Amino acid sequence: MSRHNSSSSGSSSCLRPIQSSYVCSCGGVAVVRTVKAGPNIGRRFHGCPLWPHTSCNFFKWVDDNNQFGREINDLRFEVLAKDTTIAEMEYEKQLMEEKIKALQLKKENLEEDVKQLKVERSENHMELMKMARIEKYLTKALLFSWVVIAFLLF
Numbered sequence: 001m002s003r004h005n006s007s008s009s010g011s012s013s014c015l016r017p018i019q020s021s022y023v024c025s026c027g028g029v030a031v032v033r034t035v036k037a038g039p040n041i042g043r044r045f046h047g048c049p050l051w052p053h054t055s056c057n058f059f060k061w062v063d064d065n066n067q068f069g070r071e072i073n074d075l076r077f078e079v080l081a082k083d084t085t086i087a088e089m090e091y092e093k094q095l096m097e098e099k100i101k102a103l104q105l106k107k108e109n110l111e112e113d114v115k116q117l118k119v120e121r122s123e124n125h126m127e128l129m130k131m132a133r134i135e136k137y138l139t140k141a142l143l144f145s146w147v148v149i150a151f152l153l154f
Helices: 069-153
Strands: 018-023 029-035 044-047 059-061
Antiparallel strands (some): 018 029
């Protein structure tokens, strides 16, 4: 909704404005005024009682045929905006859930890789121990053969 003032649409207040049931943005009880010029001539609106000597921007059209029609439309718009927000949040939630599933799968794959690496580490450790024993036996055999050769030479 846009506010029409005297400089843009020719709105002006009546000499005796009627008080409305609305409270304006600055806390005063809004008054009902009638547009005196422009495309909305004759149309009534709720506005700040201090207008035009205030920066309060309170403005609401009065609908003579159905006073609550615009309010209902405003509420419908708010509901639609909330529904849109909910739909966007549900979409974001779905994206997050898909990311979580992908990360869980990646985690499971990494855990499997870690298990495999632990098995390989154990096998390598056992192989290293076996090689250390063989090295020990070969060192003893080499030393024994030197002793035998030394004994044979003397």
